[in-house]
Amino acid sequence: MLVVVCIKQVPDTTQVQIDPVTNTLVREGIPFIVNPYDTHALEEALRLKDRFGFRVAAISMGPPNAEATLKKALALGVDEAILLSDRVFGGADTLATSRVLSEAIDRLNRQEQVGIVICGKQTIDGDTAQVGPGIATRLGYTQLTLVDRIEKFDPFQGRITVRRKLEGRHETVEAPLPVLLTVVRELNRPRYPTVPMRLESEQATVQVWSNQELQLDQNGIGLKGSPTWVSRIFSPQREKGEIVGDGAADPAGAAHLLVDKLVSRDLLVV
Amino acid sequence: MSPNPKLFAVLLLLSASAFVIGCYRRFSLVALGRPEDRLDAPGTRFSRMLRLAFGQQRVLGKPFGMNHFVIFWSFIILAAANAEFLVSGLAPQVSLAALPVPLQHALLFLFDLVSMAALVCVLVAFARRLFFAEPSLSSDYVKARSPEAFLILSLIALLMLAYFGLHAARIAAGIEDPAAMPVSAFIAANLVAPLAIDPATLAVWSWWLHALALLSFLAYLPQSKHMHILTAIPNCFLAGLERPNTQPREEFTRGGRFGAGRVDEFTWKDLFDSFSCTECGRCQDACPAAGTGKSLNPRSVIHALKTNLLANGASLRAGDAPPQPLIAASETGAGAGEGSAAENAIWACTTCGACMSVCPVLIEHMPKIVKMRRHLVQMKASFPEELATFFENVEARSNPWGIAPTERTKWHANLQVRPFEQGKTEYLLYVGCAGAYDARQKQVTVALAAILDAAGVSWGTLGKDERCCGDSLRRLGNEYVFDRTARDNVSLLAERGVKKIVTQCPHCFSTLKNDYRQYGMDLDVMHHSELIAGLLASGQLELKQRVADLGRLLFHDSCYLGRHNDVYDAPRQALTAATGSAPAEFARNAERSFCCGAGGGRMWQEEQEGERINLNRVKEALQQEPDTICVSCPYCLTMMEDGLKDLQGGSVRVKDLAEVVVEGLRA
Amino acid sequence: MSEAKIGVKRPRGKARLIEGRCIACGGRCESACPVDAVEMSGSGEPEIVASKCIGCVKCVKVCPAQALEVVFTDEEKRILERLATESGADAEVDPEAQALADKLAAYRGVWVFVEQTEGEPARVSWELMGKGRELADTLGVPLSAVVVGSHVEELCYHSFCYGADQAYLVDEPVFRHYRTEAYLKAVCRLIENYKPEIVLMGATGLGRDLAGAVATVVGTGLTADCTGLGIDDRRNLMQTRPAFGGNIMATIMCDKFRPQMATVRPHVMPLPERVEGKSGPVIRVASGVVEEEILTKVLAVVSDRNKDHVDVAGAEFIVSGGRGMMGKENFVLLQELADELGGVVGASRSAVDAGWMPHERQVGQTGKTVRPKIYIACGISGAIQHLVGMQDSDLIIAINRDPDAPIFEVAHLGIIGDLFQVVPALTERLRNMKQKAPEDAICSNG
Numbered sequence A: 001m002l003v004v005v006c007i008k009q010v011p012d013t014t015q016v017q018i019d020p021v022t023n024t025l026v027r028e029g030i031p032f033i034v035n036p037y038d039t040h041a042l043e044e045a046l047r048l049k050d051r052f053g054f055r056v057a058a059i060s061m062g063p064p065n066a067e068a069t070l071k072k073a074l075a076l077g078v079d080e081a082i083l084l085s086d087r088v089f090g091g092a093d094t095l096a097t098s099r100v101l102s103e104a105i106d107r108l109n110r111q112e113q114v115g116i117v118i119c120g121k122q123t124i125d126g127d128t129a130q131v132g133p134g135i136a137t138r139l140g141y142t143q144l145t146l147v148d149r150i151e152k153f154d155p156f157q158g159r160i161t162v163r164r165k166l167e168g169r170h171e172t173v174e175a176p177l178p179v180l181l182t183v184v185r186e187l188n189r190p191r192y193p194t195v196p197m198r199l200e201s202e203q204a205t206v207q208v209w210s211n212q213e214l215q216l217d218q219n220g221i222g223l224k225g226s227p228t229w230v231s232r233i234f235s236p237q238r239e240k241g242e243i244v245g246d247g248a249a250d251p252a253g254a255a256h257l258l259v260d261k262l263v264s265r266d267l268l269v270v
Numbered sequence B: 001m002s003p004n005p006k007l008f009a010v011l012l013l014l015s016a017s018a019f020v021i022g023c024y025r026r027f028s029l030v031a032l033g034r035p036e037d038r039l040d041a042p043g044t045r046f047s048r049m050l051r052l053a054f055g056q057q058r059v060l061g062k063p064f065g066m067n068h069f070v071i072f073w074s075f076i077i078l079a080a081a082n083a084e085f086l087v088s089g090l091a092p093q094v095s096l097a098a099l100p101v102p103l104q105h106a107l108l109f110l111f112d113l114v115s116m117a118a119l120v121c122v123l124v125a126f127a128r129r130l131f132f133a134e135p136s137l138s139s140d141y142v143k144a145r146s147p148e149a150f151l152i153l154s155l156i157a158l159l160m161l162a163y164f165g166l167h168a169a170r171i172a173a174g175i176e177d178p179a180a181m182p183v184s185a186f187i188a189a190n191l192v193a194p195l196a197i198d199p200a201t202l203a204v205w206s207w208w209l210h211a212l213a214l215l216s217f218l219a220y221l222p223q224s225k226h227m228h229i230l231t232a233i234p235n236c237f238l239a240g241l242e243r244p245n246t247q248p249r250e251e252f253t254r255g256g257r258f259g260a261g262r263v264d265e266f267t268w269k270d271l272f273d274s275f276s277c278t279e280c281g282r283c284q285d286a287c288p289a290a291g292t293g294k295s296l297n298p299r300s301v302i303h304a305l306k307t308n309l310l311a312n313g314a315s316l317r318a319g320d321a322p323p324q325p326l327i328a329a330s331e332t333g334a335g336a337g338e339g340s341a342a343e344n345a346i347w348a349c350t351t352c353g354a355c356m357s358v359c360p361v362l363i364e365h366m367p368k369i370v371k372m373r374r375h376l377v378q379m380k381a382s383f384p385e386e387l388a389t390f391f392e393n394v395e396a397r398s399n400p401w402g403i404a405p406t407e408r409t410k411w412h413a414n415l416q417v418r419p420f421e422q423g424k425t426e427y428l429l430y431v432g433c434a435g436a437y438d439a440r441q442k443q444v445t446v447a448l449a450a451i452l453d454a455a456g457v458s459w460g461t462l463g464k465d466e467r468c469c470g471d472s473l474r475r476l477g478n479e480y481v482f483d484r485t486a487r488d489n490v491s492l493l494a495e496r497g498v499k500k501i502v503t504q505c506p507h508c509f510s511t512l513k514n515d516y517r518q519y520g521m522d523l524d525v526m527h528h529s530e531l532i533a534g535l536l537a538s539g540q541l542e543l544k545q546r547v548a549d550l551g552r553l554l555f556h557d558s559c560y561l562g563r564h565n566d567v568y569d570a571p572r573q574a575l576t577a578a579t580g581s582a583p584a585e586f587a588r589n590a591e592r593s594f595c596c597g598a599g600g601g602r603m604w605q606e607e608q609e610g611e612r613i614n615l616n617r618v619k620e621a622l623q624q625e626p627d628t629i630c631v632s633c634p635y636c637l638t639m640m641e642d643g644l645k646d647l648q649g650g651s652v653r654v655k656d657l658a659e660v661v662v663e664g665l666r667a
Numbered sequence C: 001m002s003e004a005k006i007g008v009k010r011p012r013g014k015a016r017l018i019e020g021r022c023i024a025c026g027g028r029c030e031s032a033c034p035v036d037a038v039e040m041s042g043s044g045e046p047e048i049v050a051s052k053c054i055g056c057v058k059c060v061k062v063c064p065a066q067a068l069e070v071v072f073t074d075e076e077k078r079i080l081e082r083l084a085t086e087s088g089a090d091a092e093v094d095p096e097a098q099a100l101a102d103k104l105a106a107y108r109g110v111w112v113f114v115e116q117t118e119g120e121p122a123r124v125s126w127e128l129m130g131k132g133r134e135l136a137d138t139l140g141v142p143l144s145a146v147v148v149g150s151h152v153e154e155l156c157y158h159s160f161c162y163g164a165d166q167a168y169l170v171d172e173p174v175f176r177h178y179r180t181e182a183y184l185k186a187v188c189r190l191i192e193n194y195k196p197e198i199v200l201m202g203a204t205g206l207g208r209d210l211a212g213a214v215a216t217v218v219g220t221g222l223t224a225d226c227t228g229l230g231i232d233d234r235r236n237l238m239q240t241r242p243a244f245g246g247n248i249m250a251t252i253m254c255d256k257f258r259p260q261m262a263t264v265r266p267h268v269m270p271l272p273e274r275v276e277g278k279s280g281p282v283i284r285v286a287s288g289v290v291e292e293e294i295l296t297k298v299l300a301v302v303s304d305r306n307k308d309h310v311d312v313a314g315a316e317f318i319v320s321g322g323r324g325m326m327g328k329e330n331f332v333l334l335q336e337l338a339d340e341l342g343g344v345v346g347a348s349r350s351a352v353d354a355g356w357m358p359h360e361r362q363v364g365q366t367g368k369t370v371r372p373k374i375y376i377a378c379g380i381s382g383a384i385q386h387l388v389g390m391q392d393s394d395l396i397i398a399i400n401r402d403p404d405a406p407i408f409e410v411a412h413l414g415i416i417g418d419l420f421q422v423v424p425a426l427t428e429r430l431r432n433m434k435q436k437a438p439e440d441a442i443c444s445n446g
């Protein structure tokens, strides 16, 4: 059985800043990293490999330099790494992205049966959390989002039980394979690569699939296949630190003011 | 002279075989280690050997050191007497008697007195172990091994007694001149004669006693800790010439193994070390980890190496996998035992170097611990959970906390700080991660900037291009990431044309100064205490007032400034110049200073076992009743402040040296 | 054409990147360029090959960051000026655009999906009803509630009270628990049959799970986690949302596809006034979903409120105490506040070292890293070792009597004062407000 992990290369958005003068994004020198949620997806796939001996394939759609991301996955122990890169894939929204990714998974499935696809809950750049459901729907796999624990997995029966983390509650769900999971950070603690694996991965090759391989209709992928587009980008109003009331002279008053502020800004629901 | 040369020859052969086989078994195992050059600069090595081995410099520093000094020299002198004894035992015609009488008398006189001195010292050693055992001698480990010590001491005592018996008998029999041997003559006159002991019988008995004691000693030597009699002197010759402030580089090629996860992944010198340990316990007494109840004990680490090597030697020589693991997951888990080091012990080391600075035979403990860390990190990716975050942060964001690199310049939000410019700026101020991100240490950076400005020093920074120096990475055994960090930093500094660097952190200081030299960087790196002391001494920095508000100042030596880089005087001079009087000292100060607990990457780990090291040190500080504890390192600052808070140190403050000096700039 | 009239070719200019504007969106410009004149550099920014560029402005239009412009030489500028004076603007009627407009016109109405768990509606649904009302009024179309579940008809009436004109109801036992396959089929069938132009759902775990699947089946655009919605002059929905970890805001359009779908972040749209006694038509629709087709089984739903195991790392509200708490017994104060918020109590290392809290509650460098919605630090100075564990929280509130404590540098809101007075006052205020809160604003968390 093959486990497929989808990983995306993203700019390290915690390092992105807004230039206070020009009000534009300062992106200079911002490194690209593996989307943090995807490191947890990868870890879970590798744990399944350790436990059941499944093969793991990592796929990523992105520009040629996203190869670095897949090399990191190789250093951690994935068996196969595929970069989906073609200029016709560029500019995709989630609909077009999930089309390319699901086609790639389908291709892998023709070589070896795919049992589980694991995605991160969301990325830290696009932040949409839509690609996972998109892939699952296209492939007709059962979609289990926001997984924070795999409760039970029986590859022989072909069933999996997971716990999902929702607002204020947890839900335990059972489903037959094949499934697509999107995972949250609480699921696991990603492993650290050993040096021999790092050195090995420097040599290992990342396969690159372009649309030559996937043969998708160009109207359904990339910019052309994307119903949404970003019309404008601007910087948000930043909240600055604010001292509420006079806590020394009137602690109760300050406390009331604080609660009112939270409620009026809908930060708190009562 | 020998009562029975033939019998003696047989016994000698047996004893010598045992000795040779014992030695061979051990030394041939040493050859299993990896290669390493330890014969460079023979002159320096030789003089050091004279000072430390023959001069017993480190031994003399301790109570009962004199005792060992005397035994050591007795052994060397009596080696001649015993050689004569062995030879004449086989061939009675060859003996001292063949020498001209004045020389013969001189030698006998010397041997006689030296034997007496040795006997007294052995008895003192007995008494010490029985009645005045210091903590290092009362540990379970030592107790378990004291039969061996008593056996050896008894053998030596026996040897001396037999020696006197033999010579007293000869004096009594009129063979030897009593004038040459005052002690033996005294015995002859006061014991042999009054008790009417037959001199001939006494001579034979004494001779055999002496022979058996000597031969047993010889046979037993390679099995015991007294092997150090043979290895200590060469070990002093072979010890590393570099100070232990850096670790050797590793080559990262595919198929390689990194660090030491098996005993044969150490170098031959590491293995030789393990046979040289005298089990004196000095390292253990000095070690902050052992001293606060952690599972780490440097002596046990060395001992584990030896035991492991002996247990695995045969398999290793046969090219098989070693049955006994070198590193055990825990002290009680699988593979644990005398011949292995536990993982939590390996992570407990602060790399303070105290162990190495006291070891009389120059054993290198800390590098071995780092080698095992290298194995754990690089081959097994097995380390305390907290370090995963640390490693990722340094790799991805180039600082331990994972804060955005763009925030590196925030410390000078309200200051005019210029970037370093080649040719225009003299000093690069290497702010360091703590100096740039830690709210408390930022105050020190600001103080240092004010001092530099007041002295008219031209300085600049790398701004947000500055990166972590990689100190903790290296000490934690993450050599691969350190290697890349060091390469990047060295090329950045070269590209910017930096010639002189000033740091406020002893860890940046030592890394830039010592570790980066391996990467071809040779810059003038100064710790801020050195620069400030120099500026004050030359008058370039003039203070407006004498610093008095901080009260009684107590200075804490940082390991990476003091012990690892010998900077002891500069901070004290700076403080003296600023306050008008020398700072107070800890009971353990300078070379003997006690770590704050943060070095060696301990800063990034939780300290669960035993007493907190920083509390131990702060308690020691409070004994001196200071108003202010003065430090010169960001980690020490955190450790001391946290310790004071935990102990409710009242009004006692912690200040960096720069913060003390900057007080003097206020009008 | 005007060019023919005056006999000069209209100059096209060349595209150029405006320094520092590109956000490396993934090469929209590259994909848009018909002549491959845009090449992407390693850092994800475009390099325009001037010799190839034909000045078609496709890249300029498509760039979300307005990072590209077309520049003209002085000579070209002069020609342009002349052209401008010589000819009036000629309105081109694009037949393609007309066909598209006709296609889009088939879709009408604004829908709000009413999310519920076990019959209890999510508050965000009512927030959306308020916003949906506004959009529907602007467009002059009806606002519909979409209610799917088992025994949930009542929610249709709540929807009317919050502003819906009508409701679509799918009420069958198979929808008792939310399961993607079942809900997906039901909602897709509704969309197919009734063709709305806008579909809004809450950006909750459930809403995002469902919306992503629905948009894929319907084959339309979906905008995630919006914080602002509006209508532009061509009746298209303008959807504004944070991205890049909240560092930028983006306005997303989906002008060539219908319906325009969006999930909307809870707590950003105001809750509309509830008007009692409203009613409207309820359109009952059979889903055609049979239990046998649904492979997923929900085995258990456990509320976090009555969990004995405290998981600081995953908590949404955390009240933490430090050395300023002065003693173990005082943590009760924090527990009371945490209970009001539905959160848990955390601690600084000092508090853990003092034995006031177990190590699992420690937040920071050698403790847990937390990212709650609200983090309240009480009597914590804000040492860097603590900050690294909680600085990614959505909102940080500090209560400390020392105005210079570094915690205030990262706090969004702070009270300088004695925590022993402030914390109980906070708890009390929350309690009072809850008691006053109207019974009928029933809603689950989220």
Ligand SMILES: Cc1cc2nc3c(=O)[nH]c(=O)nc-3n(C[C@H](O)[C@H](O)[C@H](O)COP(=O)(O)OP(=O)(O)OC[C@H]3O[C@@H](n4cnc5c(N)ncnc54)[C@H](O)[C@@H]3O)c2cc1C
Residues within 6 Å of the ligand: A006, A007, A008, A009, A035, A037, A038, A041, A059, A060, A061, A062, A092, A093, A094, A095, A097, A101, A118, A119, A120, A121, A122, A123, A125, A126, A127, A128, A129, A130, A131, A132, A228, A230, C025, C221, C222, C223, C224, C241, C243, C244, C250, C252
């Ligand atoms: C500012 C901005 C706003 C945007 N807003 C929207 C929007 O509202 N709606 C929309 O449809 N598109 C939007 N996009 C486009 C969207 O970011 C891209 O389609 C992107 O390719 C995937 O979406 P995501 O990053 O949000 O992924 P998510 O859906 O958040 O990702 C979930 C998981 O899917 C997998 N995954 C996602 N992308 C890839 C990939 N390229 N390769 C491999 N695995 C992957 C990963 O496992 C990931 O953890 C926006 C882009 C920008 C720059």
Ligand SMILES: Cc1cc2nc3c(=O)[nH]c(=O)nc-3n(C[C@H](O)[C@H](O)[C@H](O)COP(=O)(O)OP(=O)(O)OC[C@H]3O[C@@H](n4cnc5c(N)ncnc54)[C@H](O)[C@@H]3O)c2cc1C
Residues within 6 Å of the ligand: B602, B603, B604, B605, B606, B638, B639, B642, B645, C321, C322, C323, C324, C325, C347, C348, C349, C350, C351, C362, C363, C364, C365, C366, C367, C368, C378, C379, C380, C381, C382, C383, C384, C385, C386, C389, C399, C400, C401, C402, C405, C417, C418, C419, C420
């Ligand atoms: C290796 C290492 C790892 C560490 N890891 C962590 C970690 O994971 N997490 C962590 O938190 N720390 C960690 N620390 C400890 C850290 O350095 C600080 O010591 C610690 O965070 C301080 O805790 P505190 O803020 O509770 O205490 P303090 O710094 O003593 O602060 C107490 C605060 O309470 C305020 N206060 C007192 N009384 C009142 C009152 N009545 N009302 C209002 N305010 C009041 C004071 O003004 C003060 O600001 C670590 C340290 C080391 C060396």
Ligand code: SF4
Residues within 6 Å of the ligand: B283, B286, B287, B288, B289, B290, B296, B297, B298, B348, B349, B350, B351, B352, B353, B354, B355, B356, B365, B366
């Ligand atoms: S370096 Fe310091 S902590 Fe490490 S073993 Fe030696 S004395 Fe102990």
Ligand code: SF4
Residues within 6 Å of the ligand: B276, B277, B278, B279, B280, B281, B282, B283, B284, B298, B299, B302, B355, B358, B359, B360, B361, B362, B363
């Ligand atoms: S290693 Fe050195 S200091 Fe430690 S016990 Fe052995 S000889 Fe003594």
Ligand code: SF4
Residues within 6 Å of the ligand: C014, C015, C032, C033, C034, C035, C036, C037, C038, C048, C052, C053, C054, C055, C056, C057, C058, C059, C060
């Ligand atoms: S203006 Fe047109 S031709 Fe020129 S780079 Fe942009 S898209 Fe390509």
Ligand code: SF4
Residues within 6 Å of the ligand: C017, C021, C022, C023, C024, C025, C026, C027, C028, C029, C030, C044, C045, C046, C062, C063, C064, C065, C066, C067, C068
């Ligand atoms: S379209 Fe704009 S933001 Fe995207 S890559 Fe091109 S220039 Fe950069």
